[in-house]
Amino acid sequence: METAFSASMGTEVEVSEPLIEKITAEEDQLIPEWKDQITIRGLAVSAIMGTLFCIITHRLNLTVGIIPSLNIAAGLLGFLSVKSWTSFLSKLGFSTKPFTRQENTVIQTCVVACYGLAASGGFGSSFLAMDKRTYKLIGTEYPGNRAEDVKNPGLGWMIVFMFVVSFVGLFSLVALRKVMILDGKLTYPSGTATAVLINGFHTNAGAELAGMQVRCIGKYLSISFLCSSFKWFFSGVGDSCGFDNFPSFGLILFKNTFYFDFSPTYVGCGLICPRIVNCSVLLGAIVSWGFLWPYISQHAGDWYPADLGNSDFKGLYGYKVFIAISLILGDGLYNLIKIISVTFKELCNKRTKVSKLPIDNEIQDTESSRLLIDQKKRENVFLKDGIPTWFAASGYVGLAAISTATIPTIFPPLKWYLVLLLYLIAPALAFCNSYGAGLTDCSLSLTYAKIGLFIIASLVGTNGGVIAGLAACGVMMSIVSTAADLMQDFKTGYLTLSSAKSMFVSQLLGTAMGCVFAPLTFWMYWTAFDIGSPDGPYKAPYAVILREMAILGIEGFSELPKHCLALCCGFFVAALVINLLRDVIPEKISKFIPVPMAMAIPFFVGAYLAIDMFVGTVILFIWERINRKDSEDYAGAVASGLICGDGIWTMPSAVLSIFSINPPICMYFGPTVSS
Numbered sequence: 274m275e276t277a278f279s280a281s282m283g284t285e286v287e288v289s290e291p292l293i294e295k296i297t298a299e300e301d302q303l304i305p306e307w308k309d310q311i312t313i314r315g316l317a318v319s320a321i322m323g324t325l326f327c328i329i330t331h332r333l334n335l336t337v338g339i340i341p342s343l344n345i346a347a348g349l350l351g352f353l354s355v356k357s358w359t360s361f362l363s364k365l366g367f368s369t370k371p372f373t374r375q376e377n378t379v380i381q382t383c384v385v386a387c388y389g390l391a392a393s394g395g396f397g398s399s400f401l402a403m404d405k406r407t408y409k410l411i412g413t414e415y416p417g418n419r420a421e422d423v424k425n426p427g428l429g430w431m432i433v434f435m436f437v438v439s440f441v442g443l444f445s446l447v448a449l450r451k452v453m454i455l456d457g458k459l460t461y462p463s464g465t466a467t468a469v470l471i472n473g474f475h476t477n478a479g480a481e482l483a484g485m486q487v488r489c490i491g492k493y494l495s496i497s498f499l500c501s502s503f504k505w506f507f508s509g510v511g512d513s514c515g516f517d518n519f520p521s522f523g524l525i526l527f528k529n530t531f532y533f534d535f536s537p538t539y540v541g542c543g544l545i546c547p548r549i550v551n552c553s554v555l556l557g558a559i560v561s562w563g564f565l566w567p568y569i570s571q572h573a574g575d576w577y578p579a580d581l582g583n584s585d586f587k588g589l590y591g592y593k594v595f596i597a598i599s600l601i602l603g604d605g606l607y608n609l610i611k612i613i614s615v616t617f618k619e620l621c622n623k624r625t626k627v628s629k630l631p632i633d634n635e636i637q638d639t640e641s642s643r644l645l646i647d648q649k650k651r652e653n654v655f656l657k658d659g660i661p662t663w664f665a666a667s668g669y670v671g672l673a674a675i676s677t678a679t680i681p682t683i684f685p686p687l688k689w690y691l692v693l694l695l696y697l698i699a700p701a702l703a704f705c706n707s708y709g710a711g712l713t714d715c716s717l718s719l720t721y722a723k724i725g726l727f728i729i730a731s732l733v734g735t736n737g738g739v740i741a742g743l744a745a746c747g748v749m750m751s752i753v754s755t756a757a758d759l760m761q762d763f764k765t766g767y768l769t770l771s772s773a774k775s776m777f778v779s780q781l782l783g784t785a786m787g788c789v790f791a792p793l794t795f796w797m798y799w800t801a802f803d804i805g806s807p808d809g810p811y812k813a814p815y816a817v818i819l820r821e822m823a824i825l826g827i828e829g830f831s832e833l834p835k836h837c838l839a840l841c842c843g844f845f846v847a848a849l850v851i852n853l854l855r856d857v858i859p860e861k862i863s864k865f866i867p868v869p870m871a872m873a874i875p876f877f878v879g880a881y882l883a884i885d886m887f888v889g890t891v892i893l894f895i896w897e898r899i900n901r902k903d904s905e906d907y908a909g910a911v912a913s914g915l916i917c918g919d920g921i922w923t924m925p926s927a928v929l930s931i932f933s934i935n936p937p938i939c940m941y942f943g944p945t946v947s948s
Contacts, residue, residue, distance in 0.1 A: 303373075307658045307772035310375040311779060318354045319380050319779075322347060323387030323786050327794040329916055330388050332538065334397030335804060335811040336878075344385055344467045344761075346913040351380035352474045353487040374475040375771045379779040381467060382762040386755075386783025390439055391791040393718055393754035395747035399726075400426050401816035402743050402823070406805040410817055412587070417824040422739035428796050430683050435788035437676045438748055442755030443780055444669040445700045446707055448662045450763050450773060455652055459711025464764035471769050482906060489910040490917070497537035497918025504535060505926060509939025517810065520942050521884075527942075529562045530879035539882055541915030543889015544908050549864065550871045551883075551890040557872030558880035566593065576835040590807075591834050593877050598818055599841040600873035603848025605720035611856070613705055655767045658774035669700075676748075684744040686737025691729055695748050702749070703756035710757040711764075718757065719815075722750035723822060730826030742823040755784070801928075814877045 326343055333340045355376070359369040394400075401407060403424040411418045446453070453459050473482070508515030516535045520527035543551050569592055573579040581588035673696040680692050702721045710716045723746065730742030759780055766776040803809045805816055833841075848869035855866045875883045889912070896904040 304654060304770050305373060305375055307775040307778075310373070310379050310772060310775040311782075312370070312376055312379075314355060314358065315351075315376050315380045316383065316782065318351060318358075319383035319387065319783060320786055320790075322350055322354070322380075322384045323783065324790050324794065325917065325921070326384060326388035327391040327787070327790050328797075328921075329538075330391040331396060331791075331795050331798055332919075333542075334392060335798060335813050336538075336882075340392050343388065343913075344381065344464075345470055345909055346917075347384040347388075348377065348381040348467050348471050348474075349486060349490070349910070349913070351384065352377055352471070353490075355380070374471050374769045375775065377471050377474065378468075378766055378769045378771045379775055381471065381765070382776055382779045383783035383786070385758060385762065386780045387787040387790060389755065389758050390435060390751075390784065390787030391794065393750050394435060394439070394787075394791050395750065396426075396431075396791065396795040397813055398719070398815040398819050399722075399743045399747040399750070400431065401805055401813045402818075402820040403740060404805065404816070407813075407816045407820050410805070410807065411820060411824070415587075415824070417735065417739070417827055418820075419735075419739070422737065424684070424740060426795070426799055428792055431792040431795070432788060433679065434683055434747070435792060436785075437672075437679045438751045439755060439784050439788055440781065441669060441672045441676060441696070441699070442703060442752035443759055443777070443784065444665050444672060445703045445752060446756045446760065447660055447777060448665040449704070450660075450760070451656065453707065453711060453760050454763050454767050455655070459708065459760075459764070461711045461761050461764035464761035465768060468765045468768035471765070486907060486910040489907050490914040493911050493914030494918040494921070495914075497541075497915045498922050499918075500535070500537055501919050501922035502925075505922075505929075505936055507938045507940040508936045509941070510935050514939035514941055515936070516940070518942070524942070524944055529567065530881050531558070531562065531884065532881050533884050533888065534881050536885050536919070537915040538919040539885030540889040540892070541912040541919075543886035544893050544912035544915070546886065546890075548890050548894070550868055551886045553867035553869075553871035554875055555883040555887045556867050558875035558883035560872070561593075561596075561876040562880040565596075587834055592837055592840065594817055594821055595833060595837055595841050596844050597814075597873045597876040598822065599845040600848050600869050600876070601818075602723070603845040604852060604868070604870040604873070605723070607849050607852040608720070611852075651767055651770060654770050655773050658772045660774060660777055680744065680748065684740055686733055686741040687729065687744045688741075691732065691741065691745070692748070695725055695729075695745055696752075699749060699752045703753045706753040707757045707760045711760060716754065716757045718750050718754035721753045722746045723819075725749035726819065726822060727826045730823045733827075735827050738827040739820065739823040742826055743819060746819060746823075801926075812878060814874075818877070 326347065329343070330340055352372075355372045359372055362369050403422070405423050405425055408418060408420065408423050413420070454461075504516045508517065518527075519532060519534060521533040522531055526532065566589065569576065569589060573589070577588045577591075581590075673693075677689050677692045677696065681687055681689050702724070706716060706718055706721055725748065726742040726746040729745035730738040732738075733741040759777075762776055762780060763773060765771075766773060798804060798811065802811050804811045805813045851866060851869050855863045855868075858866070893904060893908055896908065
């Protein structure tokens with residue numbers, strides 16, 4: 274899944290199948306039927322966790338656009354919730370149904386499907402790009418930015434849009450699950466890592482470690498919640514008060530957004546995200562806010578009018594947005610071409626390669642034979658409850674037909690034949706994204722969505738092209754993202770001896786939950802906070818970027834400030850070159866080369882994000898040096914606790930805001946006034 278940047282990008286969790294637990298005879302006999310793997314208690318836990326994860330995802334999406342993978346947290350918290358519930362009932366004398374790894378996997382799948390819609394549904398990107406605030410931010414006089422191309426978020430139409438779009442991606446590739454998981458043996462690193470975690474929980478040693486991880490999550494969740502509530506009392510009214518505006522490195526650097534804002538969420542992201550991502554974000558902050566923006570500001574009055582507002586695209590704001598777009602497009606285009614070429618090469622190799630079954634090798638040792646038998650059992654379980662191809666095909670066609678008829682009623686500029694065009698090309702792009710995610714753990718759903726945006730915006734033209742392009746972006750992103758998520762979960766199900774049918778049904782149920790919970794939790798933010806304000810915490814950076822992309826699709830580059838296009842071209846080429854160097858230079862050197870897409874994030878958002886995330890990675894680095902085993906066991910739990918605690922505080926703070934209850938104190942920092 275990708276909304277702005279996948280936390281796993283540029284990394285691979287190398288977990289081979291031989292590392293998966295062996296199947297015991299008892300486990301082989303006790304594998305429940307697919308219907309028994311889906312339970313009422315599991316769905317109840319999934320609904321609660323899905324709501325919480327939607328809140329966390331929206332917060333991250335609306336602030337910085339970085340959404341770390343929460344799959345492992347979903348598996349861990351699912352285990353905690355059901356185990357705690359069954360233990361409680363047992364102490365009261367009630368008999369409870371055994372909690373299996375299959376049920377744990379179903380819960381994790383359902384939660385991921387639910388919060389995945391908060392990430393890929395367009396709430397922090399294409400939906401907000403249509404609203405009135407983003408229209409005004411770009412400028413009412415800006416060429417191509419028409420008042421007619423405005424559609425504010427509405428709870429009703431967002432829920433309808435989610436229901437008619439979100440299920441289509443699940444049917445687009447389900448028929449290829451055997452090809453992708455068994456024949457292609459794609460790794461799907463995140464799905465494999467989650468399976469290893471769940472399998473470990475359902476052993477005696479694993480359950481003991483899981484209990485300690487759960488206590489760790491609870492501890493840091495409480496700390497994070499209390500920290501966030503304490504910060505609220507000093508945040509006053511407006512955007513200049515409180516610890517979020519603490520000039521940690523002095524007032525001069527504070528003006529250039531270099532400060533630590535005591536955010537548990539971003540520190541937690543720094544613990545989860547790969548070190549190269551955190552360092553890339555910091556490097557991007559230094560390049561942009563340390564050098565580039567101050568240098569361009571010195572040419573105010575020459576390169577652009579000096580009296581423009583902070584959010585005027587003909588001024589410094591335009592440089593920030595378009596240079597960030599250039600880096601993101603350069604990185605996305607390179608990885609898109611790379612993944613398509615790798616996919617094509619792998620498919621060609623599959624056709625030409627002569628298959629040799631290892632079972633025929635007379636030198637097989639006992640351990641290898643055992644692994645082959647286990648693999649065969651996993652394949653039998655995975656294929657036992659099949660999903661007919663005719664069902665998948667008819668499901669896709671039927672849902673696409675409903676969507677083709679419904680979407681034009683929500684977005685009139687997006688005609689039915691254009692929606693049909695999207696659904697004709699979507700399966701190919703969904704396959705590319707899913708195959709690429711299986712090889713590299715990198716989902717490029719937003720990049721594929723931008724293809725749909727540019728194509729539709731240019732086809733529709735000036736009369737409605739912006740709205741049509743943004744709506745097409747939302748449709749395409751949902752399809753390619755949910756298809757990749759489904760394959761990740763199929764991999765997890767295969768390795769945990771879960772039925773493919775139960776995985777698919779749990780995806781459907783989780784998606785149905787997400788179609789309701791994701792819009793509702795977003796609506797909480799929309800009504801309680803000033804979403805999209807460039808001076809507030811919820812900047813929604815990709816809203817402005819995507820609207821500008823839609824305008825560029827129909828208008829061109831004529832209105833950019835002086836030298837902006839040249840700088841954009843330079844950074845676009847730099848992104849291509851950096852990615853090329855990462856691929857051709859030996860790994861011992863290339864692992865230190867930054868990731869351009871991560872560098873682009875602070876260009877627009879600010880350097881404070883980079884400081885917070887770098888604090889997280891420094892904590893992890895020191896922890897690894899002191900006790901690597903503990904850091905491996907508990908870093909994810911600490912990060913999950915920090916992120917969840919801050920996310921939970923969002924709910925009471927939103928309620929306080931809705932009832933106009935303001936913080937009692939404004940803690941403000943300014944220069945000393947001489948008497």
